[in-house]
Amino acid sequence: MSIDVPFIKSWVPYLGHGIAFGTDADKLLLGLQQQHGDEFTILMGGKKITFLTNPHDYDTLFKQAKTLRGDALSEEVSGKAFGIQWHLFDTRLHEMTVQFDKSLRRSKLGPLTSSMHLQLEKRLQQSSSDEWQQGELFHFLAKLVFEAGGEALLGESIFDDDSLFSEFQHFDKQLPMILSGLPRWLFFRRSDQFLKKMSQKLCQPKPNQSGVMDERFAFMDSVSSDREAQGPINAGLFWAAQANTVVMAFYSVFFILRDDEARRRITQEVHESLSKVSEKTSLGTPELSLKTIDSMPLLDAALDEMLRLRTASMPIRMATENVELSLKSGKILSMKKGEYAAIFPRLTQMNSEIYEQPEHFIWDRFVGKQGPNHFNFRGEPLKYNLLPFGGGLSLCPGRHFSRNEFKVLCIVLFNAFDLELLETDLPDFDKSRLGLGALTPTSEIPFRYRRRQAVLQADK
Numbered sequence: 001m002s003i004d005v006p007f008i009k010s011w012v013p014y015l016g017h018g019i020a021f022g023t024d025a026d027k028l029l030l031g032l033q034q035q036h037g038d039e040f041t042i043l044m045g046g047k048k049i050t051f052l053t054n055p056h057d058y059d060t061l062f063k064q065a066k067t068l069r070g071d072a073l074s075e076e077v078s079g080k081a082f083g084i085q086w087h088l089f090d091t092r093l094h095e096m097t098v099q100f101d102k103s104l105r106r107s108k109l110g111p112l113t114s115s116m117h118l119q120l121e122k123r124l125q126q127s128s129s130d131e132w133q134q135g136e137l138f139h140f141l142a143k144l145v146f147e148a149g150g151e152a153l154l155g156e157s158i159f160d161d162d163s164l165f166s167e168f169q170h171f172d173k174q175l176p177m178i179l180s181g182l183p184r185w186l187f188f189r190r191s192d193q194f195l196k197k198m199s200q201k202l203c204q205p206k207p208n209q210s211g212v213m214d215e216r217f218a219f220m221d222s223v224s225s226d227r228e229a230q231g232p233i234n235a236g237l238f239w240a241a242q243a244n245t246v247v248m249a250f251y252s253v254f255f256i257l258r259d260d261e262a263r264r265r266i267t268q269e270v271h272e273s274l275s276k277v278s279e280k281t282s283l284g285t286p287e288l289s290l291k292t293i294d295s296m297p298l299l300d301a302a303l304d305e306m307l308r309l310r311t312a313s314m315p316i317r318m319a320t321e322n323v324e325l326s327l328k329s330g331k332i333l334s335m336k337k338g339e340y341a342a343i344f345p346r347l348t349q350m351n352s353e354i355y356e357q358p359e360h361f362i363w364d365r366f367v368g369k370q371g372p373n374h375f376n377f378r379g380e381p382l383k384y385n386l387l388p389f390g391g392g393l394s395l396c397p398g399r400h401f402s403r404n405e406f407k408v409l410c411i412v413l414f415n416a417f418d419l420e421l422l423e424t425d426l427p428d429f430d431k432s433r434l435g436l437g438a439l440t441p442t443s444e445i446p447f448r449y450r451r452r453q454a455v456l457q458a459d460k
């Protein structure tokens, strides 16, 4: 039977529920779901969007890839955010993502991961000693991964500028407001300067860039000879590759350090795995092959748990023609050409019917339970219980690399450093990020660190 999805009116013209969404999307969508059921339509920024909140319906949205597309909206958003002029290219965003996804295939990530590992260790060797040093954990880890992962991917001479990280943070913080359409020239001059700088830096290949970037430039040259127009696309990539990763790098270490059992068991797992490695890096530490970093199931499971707690993606699709969706409830949802449907997987990730004590970091929740069909909802196994990287056509192409970055970071720190949190309260997160990906903490965690004596001696 065809259903009439309730349209929930808002008293704010055009923006509709957009303001409430930007203030606290968790609260808004959970409230609407409780009041109106699994499907409802709201107006946000001039667009009518139907939310499907039953996770058994996510697949329905992803499977209709021909008629329900995300690329038109992504092009609109990336055009607005980064100044990309898509009409200058003989291709669409989707084709570019497919190409990038192939370059970042899991099995191909050995050289990029090793390079990130070396960059990370080099920076840690410069900034640490065998004496205790104090710092702020978010800033320390986010900047470390920003530079190490960024240089491994994009090449040399970008990260020599020490102010780049704070400029990036400023741009990233303003992004939700930039997307809301406030006049750029009036409010966002500093962000625009940052973007211009990044576009200039990234419109040409860099010395020692990754094979991934070699392939990306070759592809871009095949669809446009205008290198200047390629700059903003790579500035967009720069943001996509860094914004979520640096935040989640912090949570990877923080959640494990905060839980005594997780910390003990995972450190033990790291030591055991590394003891089997005989190859050394040029810095004299164990080489981290894909085989080694994939041999740590406890670390892997803890990473899924922190992704569950602190990410909120929002895959959104536009109907390119009239379409009918058969929902799990047996109802039919009729969508007209130009209408939008979205999912908000965080409602699933934080659902107490699916996860016991969903607000808590239970470090071994996913041990032996990664992937589909391990958790139930309304009596049936769930195909999609965790979607930190979105899904379907717009699934994040950097998902494998970012996971490798978290693993390398945790392995190096837990193997070679003493780390102590000087505060353990869970920081609140910036609610304006709900729907964008990683949930940035709103306060810092003081900590202290030093290189472990045994490791220092082994290096000499």
Ligand code: HEM
Binding pocket: 070, 074, 093, 094, 097, 100, 153, 237, 240, 241, 242, 244, 245, 248, 311, 313, 314, 315, 316, 388, 389, 390, 391, 393, 394, 395, 396, 397, 398, 399, 401, 402, 436, 437, 438
């Ligand atoms: C924890 C780290 C990361 C998270 C949580 C994350 C999450 C996401 C999400 C939710 C999307 C949007 C999916 C959608 O529109 O439905 C996305 C898109 C994207 N991500 Fe990631 N991402 C991460 C790391 C990375 C990295 C390391 C790279 C690059 C090396 C990357 C490159 C991209 C690109 C290029 C897109 C755009 C795809 C498109 O619009 O077609 N991401 N990511």
